[in-house]
Amino acid sequence: MQSSDRLDLTFAALADPTRRAILARLSGGAASVGELAEPFDISLPAVTKHLKVLQRAGLISQGREAQWRPCRLEARPMREAVEWMESYRRHWEQRFDRLDEYLRETTKTSRRPPRKKK
Amino acid sequence: MQSSDRLDLTFAALADPTRRAILARLSGGAASVGELAEPFDISLPAVTKHLKVLQRAGLISQGREAQWRPCRLEARPMREAVEWMESYRRHWEQRFDRLDEYLRETTKTSRRPPRKKK
Numbered sequence: 001m002q003s004s005d006r007l008d009l010t011f012a013a014l015a016d017p018t019r020r021a022i023l024a025r026l027s028g029g030a031a032s033v034g035e036l037a038e039p040f041d042i043s044l045p046a047v048t049k050h051l052k053v054l055q056r057a058g059l060i061s062q063g064r065e066a067q068w069r070p071c072r073l074e075a076r077p078m079r080e081a082v083e084w085m086e087s088y089r090r091h092w093e094q095r096f097d098r099l100d101e102y103l104r105e106t107t108k109t110s111r112r113p114p115r116k117k118k
Numbered sequence: 119m120q121s122s123d124r125l126d127l128t129f130a131a132l133a134d135p136t137r138r139a140i141l142a143r144l145s146g147g148a149a150s151v152g153e154l155a156e157p158f159d160i161s162l163p164a165v166t167k168h169l170k171v172l173q174r175a176g177l178i179s180q181g182r183e184a185q186w187r188p189c190r191l192e193a194r195p196m197r198e199a200v201e202w203m204e205s206y207r208r209h210w211e212q213r214f215d216r217l218d219e220y221l222r223e224t225t226k227t228s229r230r231p232p233r234k235k236k
Binding site for chain 2: 079
């Protein structure tokens with residue numbers, strides 16, 4: 001899978017409060033589907049559906065143990081997503097810092113001249 | 119808006135390669151809709167639709183200048199999303215480090231010494 005497709009799946013998987021809560025719960029350790037479903041007021045099939053989305057994104061994996069198939073977090077997709085965000089965040093936060101500085105400097109003088117038409 | 123709803127919108131907005139490319143472009147500075155559309159092989163209305171998603175998520179804002187309505191990045195939603203991810207990532211990467219350590223230790227000790235030839 002392309003890194004861009006992986007990011008699509010990761011971010012789409014994170015765009016849901018139940019799925020984020022499941023990931024938060026799993027960050028404390030592996031858990032069965034039943035344990036994961038417990039705090040939510042939704043059906044087990046609904047939880048299973050959310051788990052499938054997380055699994056497709058590679059954010060969790062499920063064990064093959066017959067009785068207790070524990071779900072576990074997988075760190076890699078999250079790491080890639082944070083790296084994508086961080087690379088730009090650093091860039092634009094620097095820009096905002098510079099902009100702040102610029103605005104402080106120029107507030108008392110004059111407004112920016114309008115952009116020239118090409 | 120609740121912080122959870124904001125995260126939903128931010129992550130959903132990030133789950134698209136065109137929208138991520140638009141944000142990457144804007145991290146270099148403000149740009150008009152036309153300038154943002156240029157590198158993409160999609161219609162202007164399609165780009166406008168993507169911009170609306172980014173705007174609804176608060177990731178960009180659009181100026182009110184009559185002639186040139188530049189789009190700009192807004193750092194706050196991105197910062198919140200990174201903070202959410204980082205808080206759990208730190209937690210589980212520590213877990214993975216401990217697991218790595220545990221596995222290294224146990225493979226070392228459980229490895230049987232070669233049998234002595236009699």
